[in-house]
Amino acid sequence: MKKNLYILTAGILFSACGGGEQSVSDLIASGDLEAIRAKKTEIADQQKAYENDLKLLDSVIAAKSGEEKLPLVTTLAAKSEKFDHFLELQGDVKTKQNVLIYPEMAGTLQRVYVKEGQRVTKGQLLASIDDGGMGSQVSQLKTQAALAKTTFERQKRLWDQKIGSEIQFLQAKSNYEATQNAVQQAQSQLGKSNIRAPFSGIIDDVIKDQGTVVAPGPGAEVFRIVNLSDMYITVDVPENNLGNISKGKEAKVYFPVLGDTVISEIRQTGNFINPSNRAFSVEIPVPNKKGNIKPNLTARVSLNDYSSDSAILIPQGIISENAEGEQYVYVAVEPDGDKAVAKRRIIKTGKTQGSMVEALTGISDGDLLIKEGARTVKEGQKVQILNQ
Numbered sequence: 001m002k003k004n005l006y007i008l009t010a011g012i013l014f015s016a017c018g019g020g021e022q023s024v025s026d027l028i029a030s031g032d033l034e035a036i037r038a039k040k041t042e043i044a045d046q047q048k049a050y051e052n053d054l055k056l057l058d059s060v061i062a063a064k065s066g067e068e069k070l071p072l073v074t075t076l077a078a079k080s081e082k083f084d085h086f087l088e089l090q091g092d093v094k095t096k097q098n099v100l101i102y103p104e105m106a107g108t109l110q111r112v113y114v115k116e117g118q119r120v121t122k123g124q125l126l127a128s129i130d131d132g133g134m135g136s137q138v139s140q141l142k143t144q145a146a147l148a149k150t151t152f153e154r155q156k157r158l159w160d161q162k163i164g165s166e167i168q169f170l171q172a173k174s175n176y177e178a179t180q181n182a183v184q185q186a187q188s189q190l191g192k193s194n195i196r197a198p199f200s201g202i203i204d205d206v207i208k209d210q211g212t213v214v215a216p217g218p219g220a221e222v223f224r225i226v227n228l229s230d231m232y233i234t235v236d237v238p239e240n241n242l243g244n245i246s247k248g249k250e251a252k253v254y255f256p257v258l259g260d261t262v263i264s265e266i267r268q269t270g271n272f273i274n275p276s277n278r279a280f281s282v283e284i285p286v287p288n289k290k291g292n293i294k295p296n297l298t299a300r301v302s303l304n305d306y307s308s309d310s311a312i313l314i315p316q317g318i319i320s321e322n323a324e325g326e327q328y329v330y331v332a333v334e335p336d337g338d339k340a341v342a343k344r345r346i347i348k349t350g351k352t353q354g355s356m357v358e359a360l361t362g363i364s365d366g367d368l369l370i371k372e373g374a375r376t377v378k379e380g381q382k383v384q385i386l387n388q
Contacts (some may be wrong), residue, residue, distance in 0.1 A: 070339065070384040073373035075314070075332050083311030083358060085351040086252065087245070091235035093286060093297040097199050097227035100207075104192035106215035107132055109208055109222070116206050120197045123334035126223055131193040133204065138186045145179040152176035201227035231286040231293055232267070235301050236279035244270060244305035251284045252302040255293065262286055262293075266303065276307045304350050312363050313356040318374040319349070329359075330377050332368040340387050342370060342377040 027039055057169050103109075107129040114126050118229030155172035158164045205224040233253060237245050247269055253262045270281035284301065286293055319327050327347050332340035363369070368385075370377060377383055 001062040001211060015304050031325055037053070059268070070382055071342075071377055072386055073332070073342075073377060073383045074371045074387045075340075075368040075385050076371045078312050078314065078359075078365060078369055080310040080312055083306075083308045083313060083353070084304055085306040085353055085358075087237070087241060087305045089237065089303065091233040091284075092366045093233055093293055093295055093299060094233055095231050095268040095295050097201055097225075097230055098292050099198065099225060100221040101126070101225060102221050103129060103214040103216055105189070107130060107193065109210055109212045109214050112206065112208075112210045114203050114206070114223075116203055116292040118203045118377045119201070120203060120225070121199055121200045121253075124197045126197055126203070127195055127210075129193045129195070131190055131209040134186065134190045134193070136185065138190050141179065141183045145176075146292045148172075148179040149192060157207055158189065168251060182295060182337065192262075195222060199225070199227055215375055218274040218379055226295065228288050228293070231288045231295070233284045233286055233299055233301060234284050235284070235303075236274070237269075237276060237282050237303070239273050239278045239280060241305055242280065245282060245303055250304040250311075253284065253286055254300045254302070255297060257297065258292060261294075263363050308358070311350075312359045312365065313353075314359050314363065315336075316352065316357050318369060319347070320358070320369055320375065323369060329363070330370040330374050331363075332370055332383065332385060335368070335385070339384055340368070340385055342379065342383050344379045344383045353368050 024039065027035055062158075097370060100191045110128050112127045114120060114124075120126065131232075152172040152175070155164065155169050159166070159169040204223075204226045204227070207224065208214055208222045212221060217220045245266065247266050249266050251264045251266055253264055255262075264284050264286060266282055267285050268283040273280050279357055282303065286299075314329065318329050320329070323326050329345050329347060331345055333343045334341045345362045345367075348360045350358035350360045352358075370383070372386075373383070
């Protein structure tokens with residue numbers, strides 16, 4: 001090429017000196033600056049024209065002689081496939097059965113029947129509080145109630161036989177009902193001396209020791225009980241996904257600490273948009289057969305917000321953008337062995353998942369997308385396909 005340029009330059013200078021025109025040396029000797037500048041521009045234009053002619057001749061010679069050097073590319077065949085897009089969010093594990101148990105009456109914690117980590121069933125006795133003699137009072141009330149019942153039954157038999165006055169019958173009945181109510185109230189109050197499990201679960205913490213004086217109110221909790229079989233995660237979903245997230249859709253829950261993934265589905269979607277973050281809540285149940293998922297454990301949640309049975313996915317790295325903001329890719333057309341022609345296709349893209357993006361328009365099933373070398377080829381350029 002250097003030799004060609006040398007010959008070209010010599011030719012330009014020769015032509016510039018011939019044909020009766022003023023030579024370059026004479027022009028320089030004249031000292032006419034404007035004429036010298038004009039001559040320089042003329043020679044530069046001639047040189048550029050010759051260079052273009054030389055390039056054209058070189059390409060024709062290479063094509064005719066079989067020595068044509070084509071850009072090397074690799075291709076990827078576009079194909080339709082099922083595509084499920086997931087919205088990535090973060091949440092914490094919760095359970096609706098994670099409660100602190102408080103005493104319902106004041107007194108000394110007489111007995112504690114369970115220990116931390118023990119599994120208990122609903123209604124099981126956990127502890128008892130000194131009733132302060134209330135048990136004796138209940139016994140007395142029961143004796144009085146038994147007497148009132150006997151009196152009422154006898155008075156009723158007499159009244160049925162039209163013996164005695166109505167007022168005696170009514171007084172006996174009223175006394176019997178009053179003593180019955182008194183017994184029930186006393187038994188209910190006495191029942192508060194026993195602390196029982198509100199649901200089946202595990203005693204996570206025994207907060208008060210046996211012999212401690214307890215009373216209803218803040219700071220008086222005795223046990224923490226947790227049920228790990230009914231776990232769930234609540235995540236906040238941005239409001240622009242309101243139409244895509246619904247009950248029953250698939251949800252993938254990944255626990256980084258455990259290195260484990262659980263497949264679940266959306267159990268409930270919120271009906272309220274939080275004005276502070278413009279999001280609505282979604283609840284996802286989490287099976288916990290192993291029992292290793294704990295409340296407040298951090299989780300990454302993937303919610304299925306879009307699905308297509310015939311999507312065309314292409315690598316994001318092959319997509320370019322023109323000056324008008326349109327996205328495009330190059331496809332290899334008119335294949336001839338390992339040769340083809342690069343053609344630009346304007347596309348529209350949809351959802352992105354990892355390094356792949358869905359091509360909504362511009363690409364058809366079976367098109368050969370130029371992958372490696374996509375940034376260097378030009379429209380209509382002939383290319384050589386390596387992976388063919």
